[in-house]
Amino acid sequence: MADLSLNLCGVQMKNPIIAASGTFGFGREYDELYDISALGGISVKGLCLGGRMGNPPSRLTETPSGMLNCVGLQNPGIESFIENDLPWLLSKDVAVIANFFGTSIENYCQAAEAFANTGVHMLEMNISCPNVHDGGVAFGVKPESVYEITKAVKAHSRQPLIVKLTPNVSDITENALAAQEAGADAISLINTLTGIAVDVHKRRMILANNTGGLSGPAVRPVALRMVWQCAKKVSIPIIGLGGIETGEDAAAFMLCGAQAVQVGTANFTDPFACPRIARELGEYCDAQKIGNPQEIVGTLKSY
Amino acid sequence: MKDIDAKVLSSDVLAEGLIRIILHAPEIACEAKPGQFIHMLVPDNAHVLRRPISLMAMDAAAGTLTLAIQPKGRGTQMICSLKEGDTVKCLGPLGAGFDGKGAQTIYFVGGGVGVAPICGAMDGFATESSCAFFGFRTKNHVYGMTQAPCRVVAVSDDGSIGERALVTKPLLEAIEQKRPDLIMACGPTPMLAAVQKIANDMDIPCQLSLEERMGCGIGACLGCNVKINLPDGTWTYKRVCKDGPVFDSKEVAFGG
Numbered sequence: 001m002a003d004l005s006l007n008l009c010g011v012q013m014k015n016p017i018i019a020a021s022g023t024f025g026f027g028r029e030y031d032e033l034y035d036i037s038a039l040g041g042i043s044v045k046g047l048c049l050g051g052r053m054g055n056p057p058s059r060l061t062e063t064p065s066g067m068l069n070c071v072g073l074q075n076p077g078i079e080s081f082i083e084n085d086l087p088w089l090l091s092k093d094v095a096v097i098a099n100f101f102g103t104s105i106e107n108y109c110q111a112a113e114a115f116a117n118t119g120v121h122m123l124e125m126n127i128s129c130p131n132v133h134d135g136g137v138a139f140g141v142k143p144e145s146v147y148e149i150t151k152a153v154k155a156h157s158r159q160p161l162i163v164k165l166t167p168n169v170s171d172i173t174e175n176a177l178a179a180q181e182a183g184a185d186a187i188s189l190i191n192t193l194t195g196i197a198v199d200v201h202k203r204r205m206i207l208a209n210n211t212g213g214l215s216g217p218a219v220r221p222v223a224l225r226m227v228w229q230c231a232k233k234v235s236i237p238i239i240g241l242g243g244i245e246t247g248e249d250a251a252a253f254m255l256c257g258a259q260a261v262q263v264g265t266a267n268f269t270d271p272f273a274c275p276r277i278a279r280e281l282g283e284y285c286d287a288q289k290i291g292n293p294q295e296i297v298g299t300l301k302s303y
Numbered sequence: 304m305k306d307i308d309a310k311v312l313s314s315d316v317l318a319e320g321l322i323r324i325i326l327h328a329p330e331i332a333c334e335a336k337p338g339q340f341i342h343m344l345v346p347d348n349a350h351v352l353r354r355p356i357s358l359m360a361m362d363a364a365a366g367t368l369t370l371a372i373q374p375k376g377r378g379t380q381m382i383c384s385l386k387e388g389d390t391v392k393c394l395g396p397l398g399a400g401f402d403g404k405g406a407q408t409i410y411f412v413g414g415g416v417g418v419a420p421i422c423g424a425m426d427g428f429a430t431e432s433s434c435a436f437f438g439f440r441t442k443n444h445v446y447g448m449t450q451a452p453c454r455v456v457a458v459s460d461d462g463s464i465g466e467r468a469l470v471t472k473p474l475l476e477a478i479e480q481k482r483p484d485l486i487m488a489c490g491p492t493p494m495l496a497a498v499q500k501i502a503n504d505m506d507i508p509c510q511l512s513l514e515e516r517m518g519c520g521i522g523a524c525l526g527c528n529v530k531i532n533l534p535d536g537t538w539t540y541k542r543v544c545k546d547g548p549v550f551d552s553k554e555v556a557f558g559g
Contacts (some may be wrong), residue, residue, distance in 0.1 A: 216351040268519050
C-alpha cells in the first residue's frame with residue numbers, strides 16, 4: 001500500500017486529502033459518520049472576528065454537475081471557534097487549517113493574529129469569496145492588492161499562510177505570483193466561479209443573493225487548468241480544489257502540480273467522500289506502482 | 304444516522320403527481336422518528352446534491368420506510384423512476400422531528416405533498432380526540448386518508464372532495480369547538496404561515512415542518528438555513544436539516 005503522507009509547509013499530514021472550507025463545518029457533523037482523523041487536514045468553515053450572520057435564504061441550488069451557493073460566510077466568530085470547537089478538533093489526529101477572512105487589511109491581520117497562540121496548524125486566507133462584498137474578494141482580484149494584503153497578513157501570522165485564490169480573474173497566475181512574492185507559504189485554488197440560476201416560471205433569481213459560487217465537477221476542468229498554469233509559475237506548494245470526486249480526480253490535480261487537494265461539494269453527494277478519495281488515491285498509486293503520490297506532483301506530460 | 308444502500312420494495316402512484324416508494328432500510332427505520340427525513344442520492348451520478356425526502360411511514364419491525372415523492376425536477380423524476388429491486392443511497396434518519404409532548408388532543412394540518420410527514424406524525428402521536436385537516440388540489444390528489452389513526456377532514460381547491468376551502472377553515476372551526484393542546488403542520492409556505500398566525504394569535508403550541516434546498520443534510524454547510532426569531536426580539540439563522548425541519552411556530556420568521 002502506497003505511503004500517502006506528506007509534509008506541507010512543515011506540517012506533517014497522513015495524506016493529501018483536506019476537507020474544503022465551508023462544506024465541512026468544524027468537522028463535528030462528519031465525525032458522527034466516521035473518524036475525521038482519517039483525513040490529512042480540515043480547512044474549517046471560514047471565520048472572521050466577531051462572527052457573521054451570512055446571507056438570507058435561498059442559499060444554494062443545484063446546477064448541471066455542480067451547485068451554486070451564497071451562504072455568505074456565516075460563522076460564529078474566531079473567538080467562539082477557538083473556545084468551543086478548536087479544543088475538540090485538536091484532539092483529532094488531523095491538520096487543522098483555519099480558514100479566515102476580514103473586512104479590511106487591518107482586520108485581516110487581527111484575524112490572523114487571533115490564531116497566534118492556538119494549536120491551529122495552518123492559516124488559509126480567503127480573499128476570494130464571491131458572495132459577500134466585504135468578504136475579501138475586493139482584495140483578491142488585482143495582483144497588487146493580493147500582494148499588499150498577503151504581505152501585511154504574513155507579518156501577523158504565526159502559522160504557515162495559505163492564500164486561497166479566486167478564479168474570477170483574467171490571469172490567476174499573476175495573483176499566484178503576487179502571493180508568492182509577498183511571502184505566502186502556499187496557495188490554494190480554485191475558489192468558486194461566480195454564476196447565477198434563473199427560475200423561469202417565477203421569472204426571478206433562485207438565489208437570494210442573486211449571484212452564487214459554482215462548485216462541483218462542473219468546474220473541475222477549469223480548476224485543473226488553473227492549477228497547471230500556476231504550478232508552472234510558482235515554486236511554493238499548491239493545494240488544488242474544484243470538483244474532486246474520486247481518487248483519480250485527486251491524482252489529476254497532483255499531476256498538474258498540486259501537493260495536496262481539497263474536497264468540498266463531493267461531501268454532499270457522498271458524506272464519506274474524503275476518506276473514500278484517500279483510499280482510492282492509495283489504490284491508484286498501487287496500480288501505478290507509485291510509492292507516494294508526491295512523486296507524481298507536477299509530472300503531467302503535455303503536448 | 305447511517306448511509307445505506309436501501310432496496311426499493313415497491314413503487315406506485317399514490318395520487319396524481321405523487322409517487323409512493325417503500326424502501327427496505329432497516330438501519331434507518333429502527334431509529335427514525337416522525338418528522339425526520341432521509342437524504343437520498345439521485346441514482347444517476349449526475350446530481351451532486353441529494354434530495355431530502357420526508358418519511359410518510361416508518362416500520363422498525365419490518366425495516367421499511369414509506370415515502371411520497373413529487374417528481375418535480377430532474378432529480379426527483381429520477382428518484383421516482385426507481386423500480387422494485389433497485390437500490391438507492393440514503394442517509395438518515397436526519398433532523399429534529401415532531402414532538403408529541405404528551406399532548407392529549409393534537410390537530411394535524413397537511414397540504415399537498417406535506418400531508419406525507421403529517422401521516423407519519425399521526426401514526427406516532429394521534430389520539431382519539433385528535434383530528435387531521437388535509438388540503439388537496441382536487442380529489443385526484445387525495446392520499447393518506449384511508450388508514451388514518453384519527454378523524455380526517457379534507458378540503459380541496461375545486462371542491463371535488465370536501466369543501467372548496469383552504470385547510471385553515473375547518474381547522475379554525477374545530478378550534479372553536481375544542482381547543483387542541485398542540486398543532487402539527489406541514490405544507491406550502493402560505494399554508495404554514497396561515498397556521499402559524501392562527502396558533503400564535505390563540506397561543507396554541509404549534510410545530511411547523513419546513514422545507515429548504517439542502518447541501519450536506521447533516522448541519523455542516525449552512526446551506527438550508529432559515530430565519531428564526533429569538534425570545535429576546537432578535538433573530539438568528541438555524542439549519543433546517545439539523546435544528547429542524549420541525550420548528551416551534553413562535554420561532555419561524557416567514558418571508559426571510
